[in-house]
Amino acid sequence: MELLRLVQSQVRLGAPLPWGVRDEAGVLLLARGHVVVDDDQVQALLRRGACVDLREVKAAARAAQPRDARPPNLFDQWEKTLWRLDLLLKSLADRGFPARIDEFAASLVALIERDPDIGIFLSVRKDRPRMMLYGLTHSLHTALLCCLMARRLGWSAARTQSLVKAALTMNIAMLDLQGRLAAQGVPAMPPQLELVAQHPQQAVELLEAAGIDDAEWLQAVAEHHECPGGRGYPGGLRDPCEMAWALRLADVFMARISPRGSRPAISAQEAARHVFREDGGGPLAMAIIKELGIYPPGEFVQLKSGERAVVVRRGDSASTPIAASITDRSGMPVVHTTRRDTACQEFAIVAALPDKSLAARLLPERLYGLPA
Structure with a gap:
């Protein structure tokens, strides 16, 4: 058994654990499927040096992959x-x-x-x-x-x-x-x-x-x-x-x-x-x-227009990629993304955004479609 230290971000409050939680000796503390309901319980596990089995983590990651009928992209x-x-x-x-x-x-x-x-x-x-x-x-x-x-x-x-x-x-x-x-x-x-x-x-x-x-x-x-x-x-x-x-x-x-x-x-x-x-x-x-490029695909950026966007394609120059806007000009999230050519002055990139939490919630398919 290969034990790895539990990291707080791995535990989703209110969701069943996808693997067992063990102590440093490998003794099971919480079984797979147990629901952790509050942060105090997470902190108590971390203080005890809680661990997870690497094999169970890998198995859970494989099982979490979507199993739908659409063709692979x-x-x-x-x-x-x-x-x-x-x-x-x-x-x-x-x-x-x-x-x-x-x-x-x-x-x-x-x-x-x-x-x-x-x-x-x-x-x-x-x-x-x-x-x-x-x-x-x-x-x-x-x-x-x-x-x-x-x-x-x-x-x-x-x-x-x-x-x-x-x-x-x-x-x-x-x-x-x-x-x-x-x-x-x-x-x-x-x-x-x-x-x-x-x-x-x-x-x-x-x-x-x-x-x-x-x-x-x-x-x-x-x-x-x-x-x-x-x-x-x-x-x-x-x-x-x-x-x-x-x-x-x-x-x-x-x-x-x-x-x-x-x-x-x-x-x-x-x-x-x-x-x-x-x-x-x-x-x-x-x-x-x-x-x-300066802003590679995957970067979250602020546009001169006020929109926030995710870079999806490299452009003709290192500083002018193609980006998909995910907010309107006031910074409010939008339902449909819009491609912006940052070589156009109106949509020029003014900064890379360090807080990527908004962008991280979007599926890549929403930005790119479903490439065959």
């Missing part, structure tokens, strides 16, 4: 891809892993190419923060950004695939730990920090044992926490390889825009400034910024 396909990745990484020790990850990476690139804006939207907006699944979601979203960055840089299809596979497997030695770290709400403990420090080399060893022999992929995984000048880990290398540095920048960007139990998500604009400084304004950071 791209949002459905991204969700299914996440769970396919879970199964793939769990099969690392099984025979045939190299062929399976080749097939998965190719299908992921094809999904990205069908509509990159939807992939960006999902990675930026994170409608349903699932911190205990952070190891999976972060790997998938980093692979998305790596693919877009490599394409903009003109990398070959084969080299782009190697970078995508490096992103999918860079944290394969600590996927569950990543979920615990994201959800626990406190800084990493010394034993956790030791595991974090070891994970690049451990990931390489696991991949080699599984039959992976792509030297650049393996080097990128080994060095994805190294920094020019020797500021990184685990080896303090002064000159990490290009693929490792590309992977690190994408990794850092996606980590910064992801919420944690201990902090909200950092804005895409601030994350972009960080990678720009890290790379000294170099071509890798610029590729990320040019691909995503």
